[in-house]
Amino acid sequence: MAMEKTFNAAEAEARIYKMWEDAGAFKAGANASRDDTFCIMLPPPNVTGSLHVGHAFNHTIMDMLTRWKRMQGYDTLWQPGLDHAGIATQLMVEKDLMETQQPKRTDLGREKFLEKVWEWKAAKGGTIEQQARRLGDSMDWSRSAFTMSGAESAPEGEKPGNFHDAVLKVFVQMYNDGLIYRGKRLVNWDPHFETAISDLEVENIEVDGHMWHFKYPLAGGETYEYVEKDEDGNVTLREVRDYISIATTRPETMLGDGAVAVHKDDERYAPIVGKLCEIPVGPKDQRRQIPIITDPYPDMTFGSGAVKITGAHDFNDYEVAKRGGIPMYNLMDTKGAMRADGKPYVEEATTAQAIANGEQAFDEAMIAAMNMVPEDYRGLDRFEARKRVVADITAEGNAVMTTKMVKNDEGEEAETTVPYVEAKKIMQPFGDRSKVVIEPMLTDQWFVDTAKIVGPALDAVKEGRTKIMPESGEKVYYHWLENIEPWCISRQLWWGHQIPVWYGVTSWVNDDGNRSFDLNGRTYFCAATEAEALQKFTDYYGRTPIVVDGPPSDSELREGWETAFSNATFGEAVVASNKGEEGRLAIYRDPDVLDTWFSSGLWPFGTLGWPAEDEAMKYFPGDVLVTGQDILFFWVARMMMMSQAVLEKDPFHTVYLHQLVRDAKGEKMSKTKGNVIDPLDMIDAYGADALRFSNAQMAALGGVLKISEDRIKGYRNFGTKLWNAFSFADHYQIPYPGDPAKPDVSQTLNKWIIGETAKVRETVDAAMEAYRFNDAADALYAFTWGKVCDWYLEFSKPILQGDDTAAKAETEQTLRWVLDQCLILLHPIMPFITEELWGLADSRAKMLVHADWPTYAAADLVDADADREMNWVIDLIDNTRSARAQVHVPAGAKVPLLVTGLDAKGQSAWDNSAALIQRLARIESLTAVDSFPKGCVTIPMAGGTFGIPLEGLIDVDAEIARLEKTLQKLGKELGGLRGRLNNPKFVASAPDEVVAEAKANLALRENEEAQLKAGIARLQEIG
């Protein structure tokens, strides 16, 4: 076998991966020799995604765990798949439609658009799975799942799957259990995507904003005495006012104000509580008057202490309005523009005024239909409307004014009155995908009653059934779950699981002879299928309804039932109305889809065939979840809640959280910064193994992840080192025993390295058990390079070239065995190069990917005597080399070595390893002497002192300096040891073994010190 100079990763990786995949090496249960399962669910990447450094890191860890367990004989499954990623995917397809000049989504219609999405998925969806193969991921690709598989919209020929069944079943079950409900709530609305989003999808970002101060005049020109006091109760301001001052960062929402709220203890406003004030905007003739109410919410110390209440556009106001029964007027349409529908403003304002005066009863539906936007502002974008409102109010003189020094035309400072507008930082909500300002909107949505299902998920962690690593994640987890809000799960999108709820629309003839439509308070049923829904309605009404595509629009409703359903044939759809009149009945399915995370939450079992009875369900519950800290709430917590809510089990026992992967400087990677590292580039340049080793090495629990190309390069070099160790075996023509068993050895050298191997195997296993992947990587690096290559291979040379055939044969066997152990232990981290060497080195029964993971123990294999002896030999070589280098003995020169006071152990060690020592330290002979000659380099060792007689050859001053430096270091150590041992409290309170160790150490160091001093004395005699 003639090996290449280095491992050709680019050529070998694809070949090796194909070999594994063709052999089915990663299939669920492959290489299983026991019943215990080990299952990891891949966090499904977005179907739109491509592989980035975060995935690369993540996957390395999951693959290490999976390969390790597979080699141990577990029945393993690493389950791959893709997430349909509702918003992100819909966005990408819409963009694609635009770029390719195809009709817009809304023009295509739902069915055609979904066809496009599926086409797009078929064309692009496999990218990331191909990229993952380049990392060496050992997932069972034949099982790859998709969170939209089995959906009604899925085309013929799409890979089968039943994830949709799981989603529907869970929705229906949770609905029936009262865990999902529908309601009109204030939700975060994304005006770009025109959908509701959950709290978690909102990013609060501090931006430059303004706070305007406006006067809301009191109704009927009424006045009151406004008094301000300081902390001590002294009056600082007393004036008669005919208005109340309001501060706002969102003037456009004034149009929807339902009240002004002040704190009940606020004396300043006590005189006017219960009175009406006027919203200072809109047509003069229809200025709306709203009540001044009290509520605990306003902070007396902030702003003017008075807060305008716009229930439909602010979360705090919403709560106040709910408490106070204040109408919440929705001002905007789905795009965030001021509403243009509804009745003329004159009519709406009149109705609103009647409500404010308490003359008119109202309900939710009625308020929802009212448009309080004056004609002048209708249709304007919300930010445009803001500008107009501010300008209009200011022009009319209702802005609160303040004075400011301004330079006049002559450049002189002069006091001027200007509108009081504070420039200040405000926290503004942005959509995490759309990056537009989120608008709180009052809409009908579906919610998961999280408070009802959060308990078991909290208990899982509190009771230790599920462990979150690092531990700090647990506190974060508790905090969020203990303060959990209802989860809005409906999205006004098309790409996703359509909500399995059907609404009934009925009509009947009113007293006045007109038809009326029950739409808002409509009846609905949740059902897994349309047939089931039809049956429920039929049972309920005693008639079979017809099915229509969707609800009649507002305008259609105004025009009447016949128009709204003009294309529908009503046939049997006749019901007895609440008035005893004949009516009509149609049903339609909720057009909304579910939040992507609702389906992701079912990933731990939805991928295993559930709800069908599937053999793969043996892998549930899974074992470890490895994911980024950023989706602890989005995904991890929800999987835990949903698994408990549906199957009453925890989905995994361990959650391994990691941070965002950053660049070498610790900065977030971003395209704009241009610091993005593409893992595929790294693989191209250094091979997947190098990238993986680098990932494993930085995987300190809870650590910051900084990826550096230099590091990756270093681990490529490590791979080459391993490669060359095999070149070494090749070069020395060490025979291939064929899957060598651990040899029985008699040579100290071989006993030692076998013991070292056992130690590293234990270290690696312990590190892997504890998810300390960096420890595993470091231990293997140090063992392979620092022990095997640096010492064992070097030590073996004289034996391999020597005449002792028995020793040679034993060493050859040991060397082969040790190199094999390196491959096996390194395989989970560096699968490619190890598999390649495994195949090159020998003819094997199995591929390395299925090799048996060793179980030998250090307790059995470490030979204490061999260990001590080899460490002594290594020390002697190290010290001799060091001394030589420092007194400038030419590196190639062989020198004689003297020794004095060598004890039996030292003598035996020397005898056993003389050839090795002489070769590695470049020694030509060893002579025992009673005392060293003058001008001799001193090398103190345990059990004897060595010397190199170099009178006349060495730089005496340099050697004295060297010894004194060593002495100085020793002095520090001695000082510490003596200090401790002389302290009676230490001797009394420290554990015995610590004291004993210190004493032994002191004796050793004192001996060294004496030797060094003697050495210096000898040199000084010459000088």
Place this chain on the structure above:
RNA sequence: GGGUGAUUAGCUCAGUUGGUAGAGCGCUUCCUUUACACGGAAGAUGUCGGGAGUUCGAGCCUCUCAUCACCCACCA
């Protein structure tokens, strides 16, 4: 405003129950010695962010200050 974590060699970071500091890269010098220059040998560099405390003993535990990072949060 609340929470979490960080601060250790020039750089990037380890350091598991307190026993007296390590790795990789970089740097300096030497070496093309028959596995490997993606290499070998030798070497330099740290009052472990500041201060206080507990302890015989603190990088590690407690308090405090400083700086940084991230997460959560409704201040109109």
